[in-house]
Amino acid sequence: MNIITLSPENIAIEHICCSISSKSTETGVAAKKEWLSCRMQEGLRFKKLDARGKVFIEYLPAENAWVPIIADGYLYINCFWVSGSFKGKGYGKQLLAECEADALKDGYKGVVLIVGQKKKPFLSDKAFMLRHGYEISDSCPPFFELAVKRLDKSTPLPRFKDWARQGMGHGIQGIDIFYTAQCPFTVPYTKLLESVILASDYPVRLHQITTKEMAQNHLAPVTSYCVFINGKFFTNEILTPDKLRKIIETEL
Incomplete structure (x- = not known):
């Protein structure tokens, strides 16, 4: 299947994967789309499978990420989700490769995201990231960790801010x-x-x-x-x- 990249031109007509047909979350979808539109001006990219399902990755320059981390020169994965019948078909690997290719093309030092020490809701799967060449660069109580793939091994590892x-x-x-x-x-x-x-x-x-x-x-x-x-x-x-x-x- 093809990968669709959301843009200011198509975001109004494309679904954003997490909540596709639920009327109870219409206000949340509208708020999310507005948030995405603003972040696109700061370098955010949202890529999804051309299918009606939760198969997408969302990333932006770490200096514009809405998290308390220090990761200058990295891309930060804000959300990465493959669910249901789409699991086990290589779509997660394909989406991650898209992100890493953008990082390499645009001169970023690497890619970073927050995972859980163990599998946790609303956090990316640590085991999946480790299988794809990521390492843990920092941890924060009670169960958060930073997973990173450095494209330049000489660059400092990302870390959580002290507060x-x-x-x-x-x-x-x-x-x-x-x-x-x-x-x-x-x-x-x-x-x-x-x-x-x-x-x-x-x-x-x-x-x-x-x-x-x-x-x-x-x-x-x-x-x-x-x-x-x-x-x-x-x-x-x-x-x-x-x-x-x-x-x-x-x-x-």
């Missing part, structure tokens, strides 16, 4: 949820939490990260979605209203 390891600090009570429009599920699912928050006496605060600067100074390695409880990182998995209620009940 990505710190959390929000001590003396903070309540639940803090940070999110961006990078994922089409974050905006609509965060909206669903509002009724739970209003009905609870326990403090729950929502924080939308809206600029690259905010993201690059974030207090956790991931910015698309993350939850802190009492100032300590809890999860990067998107909460449903039921999950939030259970957390509140546990904390109370």
